[in-house]
Amino acid sequence: MTHGSDDGEALDLAAAQREHWQRTYGTHPGMYGEQPSDPARHAARVFAAAGAQEVLELGAGHGRDALFFAREGFTVLAADFSPTGLEQLRATAAARQLADRVTTAVHDVRRPLPFPDASVDAVFAHMLLCMALSTEEIHALVAEVRRVLRPGGTFVYTVRHTGDAHYGAGTGHGDDIWEHGGFAVHYFPRALVDALAKGWHLAEVHPFDEGDLPRRLWRVTQHRAATPNTPT
Template sequence: MYGEEPSEPAVHASEVFRATGARDVLELGAGHGRDALYLAAQGFNVQATGFSATGLDELRHAARARGLDSCVTTAVHDVREALPLPDASVDAVFAHMLLCRALSTKEIHALVGEVARVLRPGGTFVYTVRHTGDAHYGTGTARGDNIFEHGGLAVHFFDHPLVDALADGWHLNQVHAFEEGELPRRLWRVTQRRPH
């Protein structure tokens, strides 16, 4: 759907993760794996999770074809459930356009709590979300809780108070506004770090 080139947020995340000395990275919502493959090619050990077994199969096949299969593991996972990882087991977590899916505010808080649980002290979380400045915000079918369905896709549009609330107990390093795609979609790239 998005091609094989890595997303701009994945390139940024790679630089941030390398600067912090990260080795083990968890990607949430890996899809067909373009960003997981990029991160693995940059030398990280990547655990990629996603809702689609088919997408993860394609990711494993692509990792084998590129000689990256020793650096990539996959697991089918529903983000509304606990992450299938032990406490403090990864150095960094990346999630592009996952938290703004059709998740309630309560489910998003629970997911970020799980991210905090699996991150080692000082670990970094980079995520991207569409926000309330996006052209689709307030259009289509309102589903409540800042969720709007447009063209069959339900999106939870983030506002600044939600970003701030999700950073409670973290160090919020950066909220970077950027655009992506045809509309264009308006997003925030959030970088936050667990205290040591």
């Protein structure tokens, strides 16, 4: 297979996944419920302890975690590639008198983040990095997260890993990406977590389970250097 056809397959998979999530949110509004995820609860504690005021959530979906951050007193930038999910988020924010604390942006994380350098205090991404992204795209995204974080800022993300029961099941797309039940997942080996932490302070890699399968995940907490001229 040529490099060009690899790129075409990746674009086709990305478009198919976007359509799948649009359809899923449209068919199952509020599919993840109203309660925040456990990683979001952890992140809120870490962000508050660091004095963060503004949180960027990547892959916010219909907003259960973004709205939780807003209730906790943070100003929230909620980004997702599904306009349908973000419409649900905005409607719920308005209904709960949180609209002044939540801003949404339709964005595909394969492109550079539409935010200025050093403009946010903290970034949160629950299972966003393990979507149908190539290893190269994941590295580029984490570099963008580092760019938009203020010095000393915190990044908390979660990913399914290669110990998950669905790793190796379903349709393989290469690069540790497997599609099962219509959802494509990039399963992380530990080496990828460590590679993404280069130039950061890696505070924690915490294993946890979620859901009925259960899904096997890591919750990663890492910090940007407190001074912009710290060598990386």
